[in-house]
Amino acid sequence: MTSRGANHNRPLLEVRDLHVSVGSVEILKGLNLTVNLGEVHAVMGPNGSGKSTLTNALAGKPEYAVTEGKVLYRGKNLLEMLPEERAREGLFLAFQYPVELPGIRVREFLRTALDALREHRGLDKGSLREFNKLLQEKAKELGLDEELVKRSVNEGFSGGEKKRHEILQMAVLDPELALLDETDSGLDIDALKVVADAVNKFRKPDKAILLVTHYQRILNYVTPDFVHVLIDGRIVRSGGRDLALELEAKGYEWIRDAVESGREISV
Amino acid sequence: MVAPKVISRKATTSKDLEKEYKWGFVTPIEPDLAPKGLNEDIVRLISRKKNEPEWLLEWRLKAYRYWTSLKYGEPRWAKVSFPPIDYQDIYYYSSPFKEKRPESLDEVDPELVEAFRKLGIPLEEQKKLTGVAVDAVFDSVSVATTLQKTLEEHGIIFCSVSEAVEKCPELVRKYLGSVVPYTDNFFASLNSAVFSDGTFAYVPPGVRCPVELMTYFRINTEGSGQFERTLIIADKGSYVSYLEGCTAPMRKTHQLHAAVVELIALDDAEIKYSTLQNWYPGDKEGRGGVYNFVTKRGKAAGRNSKVSWTQVETGSAITWKYPSVILQGDNSVGEFYSVALVNNHQQADTGTKMIHLGKNTRSTIIAKGISAGQGSNTYRGLVKIMPSAANARNFTRCDSLLIGDKCAAHTVPYIEVRNPTARMEHEATTSKVSDDQLFYLRQRGITEEQAQYMIINGFCRGVFQELPFEFAMEASQLLKVSLEGAVG
Numbered sequence: 001m002t003s004r005g006a007n008h009n010r011p012l013l014e015v016r017d018l019h020v021s022v023g024s025v026e027i028l029k030g031l032n033l034t035v036n037l038g039e040v041h042a043v044m045g046p047n048g049s050g051k052s053t054l055t056n057a058l059a060g061k062p063e064y065a066v067t068e069g070k071v072l073y074r075g076k077n078l079l080e081m082l083p084e085e086r087a088r089e090g091l092f093l094a095f096q097y098p099v100e101l102p103g104i105r106v107r108e109f110l111r112t113a114l115d116a117l118r119e120h121r122g123l124d125k126g127s128l129r130e131f132n133k134l135l136q137e138k139a140k141e142l143g144l145d146e147e148l149v150k151r152s153v154n155e156g157f158s159g160g161e162k163k164r165h166e167i168l169q170m171a172v173l174d175p176e177l178a179l180l181d182e183t184d185s186g187l188d189i190d191a192l193k194v195v196a197d198a199v200n201k202f203r204k205p206d207k208a209i210l211l212v213t214h215y216q217r218i219l220n221y222v223t224p225d226f227v228h229v230l231i232d233g234r235i236v237r238s239g240g241r242d243l244a245l246e247l248e249a250k251g252y253e254w255i256r257d258a259v260e261s262g263r264e265i266s267v
Numbered sequence: 268m269v270a271p272k273v274i275s276r277k278a279t280t281s282k283d284l285e286k287e288y289k290w291g292f293v294t295p296i297e298p299d300l301a302p303k304g305l306n307e308d309i310v311r312l313i314s315r316k317k318n319e320p321e322w323l324l325e326w327r328l329k330a331y332r333y334w335t336s337l338k339y340g341e342p343r344w345a346k347v348s349f350p351p352i353d354y355q356d357i358y359y360y361s362s363p364f365k366e367k368r369p370e371s372l373d374e375v376d377p378e379l380v381e382a383f384r385k386l387g388i389p390l391e392e393q394k395k396l397t398g399v400a401v402d403a404v405f406d407s408v409s410v411a412t413t414l415q416k417t418l419e420e421h422g423i424i425f426c427s428v429s430e431a432v433e434k435c436p437e438l439v440r441k442y443l444g445s446v447v448p449y450t451d452n453f454f455a456s457l458n459s460a461v462f463s464d465g466t467f468a469y470v471p472p473g474v475r476c477p478v479e480l481m482t483y484f485r486i487n488t489e490g491s492g493q494f495e496r497t498l499i500i501a502d503k504g505s506y507v508s509y510l511e512g513c514t515a516p517m518r519k520t521h522q523l524h525a526a527v528v529e530l531i532a533l534d535d536a537e538i539k540y541s542t543l544q545n546w547y548p549g550d551k552e553g554r555g556g557v558y559n560f561v562t563k564r565g566k567a568a569g570r571n572s573k574v575s576w577t578q579v580e581t582g583s584a585i586t587w588k589y590p591s592v593i594l595q596g597d598n599s600v601g602e603f604y605s606v607a608l609v610n611n612h613q614q615a616d617t618g619t620k621m622i623h624l625g626k627n628t629r630s631t632i633i634a635k636g637i638s639a640g641q642g643s644n645t646y647r648g649l650v651k652i653m654p655s656a657a658n659a660r661n662f663t664r665c666d667s668l669l670i671g672d673k674c675a676a677h678t679v680p681y682i683e684v685r686n687p688t689a690r691m692e693h694e695a696t697t698s699k700v701s702d703d704q705l706f707y708l709r710q711r712g713i714t715e716e717q718a719q720y721m722i723i724n725g726f727c728r729g730v731f732q733e734l735p736f737e738f739a740m741e742a743s744q745l746l747k748v749s750l751e752g753a754v755g
């Protein structure tokens with residue numbers, strides 16, 4: 001058991017001057033972000049601005065090299081932890097493009113993951129029956145077919161199923177900080193509501209959410225505490241819920257222009 | 268069949284499994300050894316030791332003479348390489364019993380019982396594995412066969428081949444060599460001349476064998492070859508599931524294992540044959556290890572009969588085997604499910620032959636090759652549709668998984684279609700464990716090493732699910748041990 005829940009008055013996540021390169025190309029160029037428990041942050045930005053780079057770097061994907069800056073998670077240096085350690089410490093990433101795992105069934109996969117997390121948290125394994133019940137319940141809430149948990153992870157899943165399956169994992173694994181990378185993309189309106197409900201259910205004073213999206217649509221259901229605009233590897237503006245609406249009305253060009261002409265960039 | 272609870276062969280905790288080759292111990296037993304080398308006298312001696320009838324000796328001698336006519340010309344077409352084998356430097360008969368075969372387990376040397384216990388195969392009646400009848404073969408001789416009574420009640424004969432020759436000579440005489448003749452190939456001829464023990468099973472008409480039949484093969488004596496012979500006959504409308512497991516001590520020298528397995532399924536009968544082959548693979552530098560040169564063939568002789576092979580090949584320095592099916596009866600079915608793994612310097616050239624003779628015959632081939640270290644892994648398969656086989660179908664899928672960049676995988680499928688109504692499907696893939704897959708699993712809290720095993724296991728799933736449940740568990744453990752050093 002680690003210091004989960006300790007350091008109450010520290011932010012959950014502090015990103016300071018983060019620079020990340022893939023290969024020889026710098027993608028994040030000094031990004032700052034503070035997330036406290038209980039908060040929902042939306043990150044918006046044009047294609048290729050570095051949103052997924054941010055979530056992947058936070059989760060520790062090997063090819064994303066941090067060249068400068070620091071990231072503290074509950075006051076601890078996140079960057080020196082292995083990806084699996086970050087996960088065990090409570091960081092969860094719902095992938096923008098979930099990968100297929102042939103022959104690994106959803107049920108076994110989630111059970112193995114949950115066992116690893118529980119062990120780290122000093123809990124015992126819990127019975128198989130309880131697990132199956134939990135899984136079934138959560139799958140149902142997300143409108144996923146019962147049979148899906150018997151299939152190979154993501155293999156042959158529809159786009160929407162993949163996204164809902166990511167949220168299913170979040171619901172079962174019960175992390176502390178959820179990074180949702182465009183989980184709303186490709187969902188029809190009903191599925192969007194279902195996912196939003198699940199996210200709202202997850203939203204609690206002892207959790208935090210970083211929600212990457214292109215559309216303010218999901219923010220109608222999951223009201224963010226903060227909205228950040230990420231352009232060209234930096235957060236160029238932060239604001240409240242209204243910023244998303246403004247963005248939707250005016251497009252990114254408006255912000256880009258504002259930034260370039262040196263007008264206010266502040267929270 | 269009502270799935271019986273199968274074997275728990277975990278003699279050791281999974282911790283012990285992390286270590287190298289845990290089956291590498293030697294049992295201190297003074298064997299009854301025939302002199303090294305091979306000649307007609309040795310063939311006669313083996314036959315005499317086993318009290319065989321004249322016809323069987325004659326058959327052995329014919330095989331021996333045929334074999335000598337081949338002038339040590341082993342087949343060399345497989346993609347494996349090994350130095351010439353000195354056939355005169357091998358013990359062809361090694362028995363743990365000095366005197367005659369013991370009547371009961373009480374007469375068996377406790378060291379032997381202990382050896383099998385260590386391997387997770389208790390031979391004592393009171394401790395026997397639930398739902399499994401075991402024939403335990405040590406070097407050239409069957410040590411004990413459990414659950415005999417239960418089987419007899421169903422009219423099932425399950426014993427060593429030597430015993431079968433006494434108990435039901437007419438069955439042995441009728442079927443021995445009927446699927447794999449002694450002229451079949453070099454190693455089959457050798458086996459026919461000197462075969463030691465092996466397992467015999469006969470399931471009478473209409474009987475579904477209520478337990479799994481299992482043979483556990485163990486090579487112990489240094490320098491001895493193992494030449495077992497297995498013969499399984501499923502009479503009309505019967506069903507039997509048979510498992511074999513094999514291990515050997517760690518030795519610096521190579522050991523030769525040249526077995527022959529013949530299966531016969533009559534009308535509406537089904538034989539399911541599963542193998543976990545875990546002979547000593549040699550050390551990391553490729554020293555020692557078993558040469559596993561095996562001929563396995565089943566004849567789906569009757570209408571609606573079925574022969575199904577499932578193999579998990581993780582051991583041996585060299586594996587050369589092609590469990591095949593002759594689909595003779597109309598509507599008969601042949602299946603081959605295989606996982607072959609090579610690591611370090613192991614070489615495998617394995618696959619199957621599906622020979623379609625009957626109408627509406629169907630065959631399925633699922634072959635998964637895993638290559639790690641500097642291993643070389645070849646799938647070699649033949650699907651042959653004869654003119655008589657109207658409406659034959661075959662589905663073949665060969666997948667290769669590469670771990671590291673010094674290993675090799677090859678796929679050599681031969682297809683021969685002589686009937687235009689045949690329908691053939693073939694798929695082949697080669698893949699690596701991808702970084703994205705690993706990261707996905709690690710992001711959920713799973714260590715990198717475990718993530719690798721999960722992906723490899725997932726790759727094998729289509730084959731493992733054909734195995735009885737606990738055998739499947741063991742198979743994935745075996746993969747893990749065999750990949751030690753290549754993964755993580």
Ligand SMILES: Nc1ncnc2c1ncn2[C@@H]1O[C@H](COP(=O)(O)OP(=O)(O)OP(=O)(O)O)[C@@H](O)[C@H]1O
Nearest residue numbers: 022027045046047048049050051052053054063096
């Ligand atoms: N693994 C990678 N290899 C090469 N280039 C990469 C890699 N990951 C990201 N990039 C590049 O970094 C830039 C930012 O990509 P990123 O995926 O972070 O954008 P994004 O903001 O998430 O875009 P989108 O809205 O399209 O998802 C892009 O130019 C992309 O091509």
Ligand SMILES: [Mg+2]
Nearest residue numbers: 051052053096
């Ligand atoms: Mg993205």
